[in-house]
Amino acid sequence: MAVVSRLARYLKMRDFGATPEPSGAKAARARRGDYFVVHLHHASHRHFDFRLQVGDTLRSWAIPKGPSLDPATKRLAVEVEDHPLDYGRFEGTIPEGQYGAGRVWIWDKGRWTPEGDPEAALKAGRLSFILKGERLSGRWSLVRTRMSGRQPQWLLLKSRDEAAVAGDEADDTPLSKWRSARAPKRKSAPRRAAPRGRARR
Numbered sequence: 001m002a003v004v005s006r007l008a009r010y011l012k013m014r015d016f017g018a019t020p021e022p023s024g025a026k027a028a029r030a031r032r033g034d035y036f037v038v039h040l041h042h043a044s045h046r047h048f049d050f051r052l053q054v055g056d057t058l059r060s061w062a063i064p065k066g067p068s069l070d071p072a073t074k075r076l077a078v079e080v081e082d083h084p085l086d087y088g089r090f091e092g093t094i095p096e097g098q099y100g101a102g103r104v105w106i107w108d109k110g111r112w113t114p115e116g117d118p119e120a121a122l123k124a125g126r127l128s129f130i131l132k133g134e135r136l137s138g139r140w141s142l143v144r145t146r147m148s149g150r151q152p153q154w155l156l157l158k159s160r161d162e163a164a165v166a167g168d169e170a171d172d173t174p175l176s177k178w179r180s181a182r183a184p185k186r187k188s189a190p191r192r193a194a195p196r197g198r199a200r201r
Helices: 008-012 083-089 120-126 175-182
Strands: 035-044 046-054 056-064 072-084 093-095 104-114 126-133 135-143 152-156
Touching: 008 072, 035 056, 035 083, 035 126, 046 083, 046 104, 046 120, 056 083, 056 152, 072 083, 104 175, 120 126, 120 135
Parallel strands: none
Antiparallel strands: 035 046, 035 104, 046 056, 056 072, 072 152, 093 104, 104 126, 126 135, 135 152
């Protein structure tokens, strides 16, 4: 399917004279076809947008409570419109009156590896994959449900592996601040004592 047709809904929903979001008119810089990004989006309702590069677009799901590394936790993931590849680098404020008005930050990013053909798996309703992000890693699955809604309803599930974390919850810290908080603090070098004069005899 042509990129333009895949982005038709995205383009129709936005006024690019008012919003700083990328229109996709300019081709994104060459990028390997295995990119993923998670946006933290403070709109009318705070949520997370989970995006996987499939072909020339980012397939996207809105996750109200955010991804969880806990295999016991099932996260609702509502399928939304595809986004252009350069949206993977977007951070900024969508103005009032525009679709999705509010602040957008990058919450995580990295590479992903699908198990099998991702297009066929998404069409069948079950996609399993490996994430190698800064916050999210390990094996995951997206499973389409039979729940009714205006948009397809999926579940994002974490597999039991070395990356699993019991009780994990997505916090409201953008990736840049999260990195800073985890960076080891540099210790200042201890001051050398000034040499003492020789004691008098």
